[in-house]
Amino acid sequence: MAQLSDDCFAHGGRLMRLDEALALLEARIGTVSEVERVALTDALGRVLREDVVASVSVPAENNSAVDGYAVHFADLDPNAETRLPITGRAAAGHPLGRPAGRGEAVRIFTGALMPDGPDTVMMQEDCSLEGDTVVIRPGIKQGSNRRLAGEDVTAGETVLHSGQRLRPQDIGLAAAAGRTDLQVSRRLRVALFSTGDELQEPGQAPKPGCIYDSNRYTVGALLQGLGCRVSDLGILPDDRERVIAALGAAAADHDLLLTSGGVSTGEEDHVKAAVEAQGQLHAWKLAIKPGRPIALGQVELTPFVGLPGNPVASMVTFLAVVRPMILRLMGGQVEPPHRFAVTADFDHKKKKDRREWVRARLSLDGDGRLVARKFPRDGAGILSSLVEADGLVELPEDLTRLEPGAIVDFLPFSEVTP
Ligand SMILES: Nc1nc2c(c(=O)[nH]1)N[C@H]1C(S)=C(S)[C@@H](COP(=O)(O)OP(=O)(O)OC[C@H]3O[C@@H](n4cnc5c(N)ncnc54)[C@H](O)[C@@H]3O)O[C@H]1N2
């Protein structure tokens, strides 16, 4: 289960660009090798670990796309009404059972097998009936309203690729292609802790100077959204021996250890010492805002990530760094999430060489353009700003000044959270 080489996160200590951090992680983190077979009903969100080849064509045979009448196009008068006798009936799952010859019209329903012979289907709204005769207006094209065998999927075609995270439509296509189960990465086992003497469990009577632990809930939910099996190991006490024991025990049966808090200076931090006692720890300073300090390391050969304690920093750093890392561990394709061009309605000054994300809400302006409005309070501790926002305006490293009206990249939360 070793996904790491020894001391793989070593880095010089200077401010690191996000691209550099991601490239380093990509180079040094491997994929958890174990896979499992799951029923299609359990496959949502899992990372596919096989190519799926269709065993059948979809549709398997030519069928009708509408309710109407199947006819031979050659029987239709291009300039005048055509009258044809209705000689049979084909419904979905109930084929005509014989070829239909020239001069016949077969009553047909959506999804019904096209009888041998007819090549065109007249929609019933475009016909009228005179007893058992259908009256067809001129003007239809040959082959209309017919779905051809294999027009969706051809037998033997690869319809899904190893590394995809399975969405509802992917699972539907696997079913259409004849599959009942899929080979996926086994769930990643992630141990999640919070650290900090000021933290209390929600529900406890509030103590002076304390706050309720929110990061463990935000990060736990992000992990669940990625399909991880999360071991919620609570708030770590400020007791070095217990932290060493807790991290050591978790390393034995988890693929990733995740904490939040205590990564900036680390003086009072037993987590740092506990990781170092059993592996290595490297404090990275990323050229990003919010976020910046992040600790990467390993306990034995299990990767360890210490997220910054500030709630906004912890979620944003998770999305920017830990999410791609988890996708990689799961064997998923790590493609950058889609950003969308929107108009900024705010001005913003920023430091050069730093990637910044501004929490923003989208609305339509009078001209129908999508406009990103900045959330007024932008501290790294303002968790409500993430709740109010639809996503993040992403400002690149080389930008120093943003003027209202500028076109910016918008990263909706829906691209990176469940
Ligand atoms: N002298 C310096 N001070 C700070 C620096 C720095 O470089 N030099 N960096 C700042 C930045 S940026 C951040 S982010 C924080 C990171 O601090 P830590 O990761 O060490 O986190 P803590 O000090 O433990 O906590 C920071 C803040 O977040 C609150 N917190 C922590 N855990 C949770 C939790 N589970 N749920 C909710 N809130 C949490 C904690 O109470 C603190 O208010 O450091 C800056 N300072």
Ligand code: MOO
């Ligand atoms: O990581 Mo810190 O948020 O920039 O406060």
